[in-house]
Amino acid sequence: NAGVTQTPKFQVLKTGQSMTLQCAQDMNHEYMSWYRQDPGMGLRLIHYSVGAGITDQGEVPNGYNVSRSTTEDFPLRLLSAAPSQTSVYFCASSYLGQGGITEAFFGQGTRLTVV
Amino acid sequence: GDSVTQMEGPVTLSEEAFLTINCTYTATGYPSLFWYVQYPGEGLQLLLKATKADDKGSNKGFEATYRKETTSFHLEKGSVQVSDSAVYFCALSGGYAGGTSYGKLTFGQGTILTVHP
Numbered sequence: 001n002a003g004v005t006q007t008p009k010f011q012v013l014k015t016g017q018s019m020t021l022q023c024a025q026d027m028n029h030e031y032m033s034w035y036r037q038d039p040g041m042g043l044r045l046i047h048y049s050v051g052a053g054i055t056d057q058g059e060v061p062n063g064y065n066v067s068r069s070t071t072e073d074f075p076l077r078l079l080s081a082a083p084s085q086t087s088v089y090f091c092a093s094s095y096l097g098q099g100g101i102t103e104a105f106f107g108q109g110t111r112l113t114v115v
Numbered sequence: 116g117d118s119v120t121q122m123e124g125p126v127t128l129s130e131e132a133f134l135t136i137n138c139t140y141t142a143t144g145y146p147s148l149f150w151y152v153q154y155p156g157e158g159l160q161l162l163l164k165a166t167k168a169d170d171k172g173s174n175k176g177f178e179a180t181y182r183k184e185t186t187s188f189h190l191e192k193g194s195v196q197v198s199d200s201a202v203y204f205c206a207l208s209g210g211y212a213g214g215t216s217y218g219k220l221t222f223g224q225g226t227i228l229t230v231h232p
Contacts, residue, residue, distance in 0.1 A: 004158075029218075031218030032218070033218055033219060033220075035220075035222075040224055040225075041224055042119075042121075042204060042222035042223050042224040042225050043159075043204070043220070043222040044222075045219055045220070045221075048218065048219055050218075058219065090158060090159065092159075092218070092220075093218070094218030095218075102147075102208060102209075102218045103149075103161060103164065104159075104161075104208075104218055104220055105161075106151075106158040106159040106160070107158050108157060108158045109157075109158050
């Protein structure tokens with residue numbers, strides 16, 4: 001009963017480095033999303049996916065790439081890390097319920113620091 | 116676009132005090148409304164939800180009523196406990212009549228609640 005699993009939990013990067021944040025869900029949910037959490041700003045949507053092979057941009061997509069080759073996995077790639085990307089990143093999965101209503105299930109988060 | 120505004124925080128209360136955290140929203144169509152809670156070092160958990168006007172969501176003593184006329188979804192609890200200390204997020208999903216939000220949520224800025232014994 002793992003739910004949504006994110007790895008790593010903590011990461012320190014140097015400016016300009018690249019890395020991939022992993023996200024996997026075992027609930028067969030069709031929708032997956034990435035958010036970043038910054039103090040005083042709540043969570044902001046980076047990218048989302050409505051199914052394998054289909055992704056789209058959210059509110060703050062610059063500097064990030066995603067892909068969705070399987071229903072289970074939705075990795076987030078930082079192409080060239082910048083200090084402005086220091087944040088806590090959350091992955092979420094959702095299903096289409098009755099009446100078009102979805103409920104999101106969140107991972108534990110990845111705390112990223114870019115120095 | 117859609118937006119959610121939460122009351123300015125943080126909120127500090129004594130145990131057994133009454134809690135209100137205000138939340139108002141702007142959205143087109145018919146959004147669903149949620150309260151999520153984040154305990155220290157953890158991810159977000161759904162606390163309660165309401166999917167249409169006048170619905171009341173409730174869980175663990177917390178309640179919130181979907182008020183379309185005032186575009187509000189205020190969170191209340193009659194008697195808070197130390198274990199309720201956390202960050203609370205109001206969020207909305209959808210707002211598209213007959214459509215779907217594809218799981219995308221719009222969040223308020225979060226309210227830090229600290230309850231002292």
